[in-house]
Amino acid sequence: MSDPTVTVVVIDADKAIRRFIHTNLEAAGMSVFDAQTGAQGLAQAATRLADLVIIDLSLPDMDGIEVIRELRGWSAMPVIVLSARSREEDKVAALDAGADDYLTKPFGLPELGARIRAHLRRQVGGDRVGVPQIQFGLVTIDLGERRVVRGSRIVHLSPTEYRLLSALVRHPGRVLTHEQLLGEVWGPLQTDNHHYLRIYMGHLRHKLERDPAHPEHIVTEAGVGYRLVGVR
Numbered sequence: 001m002s003d004p005t006v007t008v009v010v011i012d013a014d015k016a017i018r019r020f021i022h023t024n025l026e027a028a029g030m031s032v033f034d035a036q037t038g039a040q041g042l043a044q045a046a047t048r049l050a051d052l053v054i055i056d057l058s059l060p061d062m063d064g065i066e067v068i069r070e071l072r073g074w075s076a077m078p079v080i081v082l083s084a085r086s087r088e089e090d091k092v093a094a095l096d097a098g099a100d101d102y103l104t105k106p107f108g109l110p111e112l113g114a115r116i117r118a119h120l121r122r123q124v125g126g127d128r129v130g131v132p133q134i135q136f137g138l139v140t141i142d143l144g145e146r147r148v149v150r151g152s153r154i155v156h157l158s159p160t161e162y163r164l165l166s167a168l169v170r171h172p173g174r175v176l177t178h179e180q181l182l183g184e185v186w187g188p189l190q191t192d193n194h195h196y197l198r199i200y201m202g203h204l205r206h207k208l209e210r211d212p213a214h215p216e217h218i219v220t221e222a223g224v225g226y227r228l229v230g231v232r
Contacts, residue, residue, distance in 0.1 A: 006120060007031045007048050011041030011067065012056040012082070017105075021054065021082075024109055025116075038062040042070055043187030049159050050077055052119060054112075057083040057094065065097045072098035074167060074184040078119035082107060134169050136217045136230045139208050141169060148208075155207050160185060164200050165208075168218065172231035175221045201226060 008030050012018045018034045025032045033048050035041035038059045045053055053071065057064035068079055081094045084105040091102045101115050134141040140149045146162065148155040157165065167176065167184045178194050186196060201220075205212040217230045 006051050007033070008052050008054060008116070009033050009035060009041060009044045009048060009050040010054045011035045011038065011044075011059065011064070012054075013037070013058065013060050014056070017056075017082075020109075021112075024113075028113065036060070038064065038067040038070075039187075041067060045071060045075070045077070046163070046185065046187040049163075050075075052078045052080065052116060054080045054082050054116075055099075057081060057085055057090065065093055068094065068097040068099050074163075074170070078122075080112075080115060080119065082112070134172075135232050136228065137208075137210065139217075141165070150208060157207065158203075160200055161203055161207070164197075165204055168226065168228040169231070172228050175225050175227045177225040181225060 006029075008025055010018050010021050010025075010032060012021075012034075013036055015036070018036070022032045022034055031048075033044045033050075035044045036059075038061050041053070041055065041059075044050070055064050055067060059067065064081065064083070068081075071077070071079060078100045079098065080101040080103065081091075081099045082103050082105060083090070083094075085091075086104045094102055100119055103112060103115065138151045139155075141147070142149075148157055148162070148165070163185045164181065167181055178197055182193060182197055185200075186193065201218065202212070205215050205218050209215045209217060217228060219227050219229050221227060
């Protein structure tokens with residue numbers, strides 16, 4: 001059914017439904033992680049580098065539409081809503097928030113599987129066409145290929161380093177606060193861990209800046225956060 005490297009996060013308050021989806025998708029060769037709440041789901045999607053999220057709208061800590069908006073703040077991964085809400089206004093609200101698809105409960109596993117495969121095909125294929133390259137200094141970032149080059153040399157970034165760089169690239173010239181960056185890269189439960197951020201910013205500067213001790217592009221805004229300057 002799927003490539004074994006595909007990672008799916010299932011966010012649903014119903015333990016039985018989570019177990020049912022988890023068991024069947026895992027049997028199909030996917031790597032599956034569960035979350036009962038919206039906060040847990042956001043953290044799982046970020047830390048597991050999810051390829052696709054399946055989400056219910058009725059969650060114990062926040063509305064699923066709010067979770068979708070949070071996801072869309074840092075990721076273009078496909079999001080499939082799986083909800084008992086069948087009103088047209090609920091479907092419209094979810095799709096407007098950034099969901100890619102909407103299935104109502106009760107649902108058929110074959111249809112869910114087919115929709116997952118369709119979205120993953122588009123993610124790997126057509127959605128990458130025309131994705132721009134971002135440049136600053138000697139660095140070129142190909143967002144479609146997830147490739148970073150400095151001069152003529154490919155720069156190898158860890159998944160966390162790449163997520164952090166992507167967050168900066170999405171908002172060139174804008175100051176991103178410590179809390180914003182921590183939330184986007186490590187998830188909403190880690191927004192107080194400024195130490196993580198300093199360490200990984202140091203890694204990025206050593207790999208991308210001409211003089212890491214005096215960065216020209218990944219700039220610190222003292223007491224506030226960081227911004228990426230010189231993007232062209």
